[in-house]
Amino acid sequence: MHGVLNTAASLVVLGNAHVTQLRPGKVVEFAAAHRPPGAEYVFRLGDDLGRGLPAWGQLLDRERVRTCWLEVRPPRHHTDVALPNSFALTIWCAVARGGLSFSVRYHRAEDDPQVPWVALIDGARQHQLARRPLVDLDEARTELSDALTAADDLALYAGQPHPWRRYFAWARKTLRAGTEASGLPALPGYSEEASRLYAAVVRGWVLGGANSWSQAGPLNEPDFTAVTARLLRAYLKALTAAVNSAADRLG
Numbered sequence: 001m002h003g004v005l006n007t008a009a010s011l012v013v014l015g016n017a018h019v020t021q022l023r024p025g026k027v028v029e030f031a032a033a034h035r036p037p038g039a040e041y042v043f044r045l046g047d048d049l050g051r052g053l054p055a056w057g058q059l060l061d062r063e064r065v066r067t068c069w070l071e072v073r074p075p076r077h078h079t080d081v082a083l084p085n086s087f088a089l090t091i092w093c094a095v096a097r098g099g100l101s102f103s104v105r106y107h108r109a110e111d112d113p114q115v116p117w118v119a120l121i122d123g124a125r126q127h128q129l130a131r132r133p134l135v136d137l138d139e140a141r142t143e144l145s146d147a148l149t150a151a152d153d154l155a156l157y158a159g160q161p162h163p164w165r166r167y168f169a170w171a172r173k174t175l176r177a178g179t180e181a182s183g184l185p186a187l188p189g190y191s192e193e194a195s196r197l198y199a200a201v202v203r204g205w206v207l208g209g210a211n212s213w214s215q216a217g218p219l220n221e222p223d224f225t226a227v228t229a230r231l232l233r234a235y236l237k238a239l240t241a242a243v244n245s246a247a248d249r250l251g
Helices: 003-019 024-034 054-063 078-082 137-157 164-177 192-204 224-250
Strands: 040-045 048-051 067-073 088-094 099-108 117-126
Touching (some): 003 024, 003 054, 003 067, 003 117, 003 192, 040 099, 048 054, 078 224, 137 164, 137 192, 137 224, 164 192, 192 224
Parallel strands (some): 040 117
Antiparallel strands (some): 088 099
């Protein structure tokens, strides 16, 4: 999946798992599965600066965060998904009064060749929180399934069955059979349905760089742009519905 989007979504999941004090086993398993190789995390809130993934939990404890959720603003066009910071990503965290907002973006670690990029999670204190998005897992699941089917049909019609149909089949199988079919760990502390949606997006994601569906799919088909835009919307709706579903439970 798109790296910075995966990072932001994972931090919301890990944040909600942390504030509910889940046992670390499942949390560590999830973090290991979704952390890009070589990534370094830098968390900043005012004068406080923390490095490494454990700093996220320390920051949440220090601020007494109650719950987290994700806001995603996608790029205008699906071809822009390949750009490192094409999504505008905000993690919202509720505290006793007001809240916190964290933007998530990447930058290159030019001074350290061992670290390919740094995820900068830059925070600010807010008097008011953004409205928490409504979560409808069933609706998101249906839209994702239909969008995957439309893309799969287009790939078959255009004579480009591989590798696209394999990705779409993995995603649809995950929606039916659950996270065990995906080979990915469940979201710690979340429902099975939320875990299915998240895993289906990760397994079915085909948008991005040079060899992706966006750049190397059936570009000449008249329906390609509409089908791809629909697929992107469905991916994002499913992802945010999944990771934000814990906010309804935590309040």
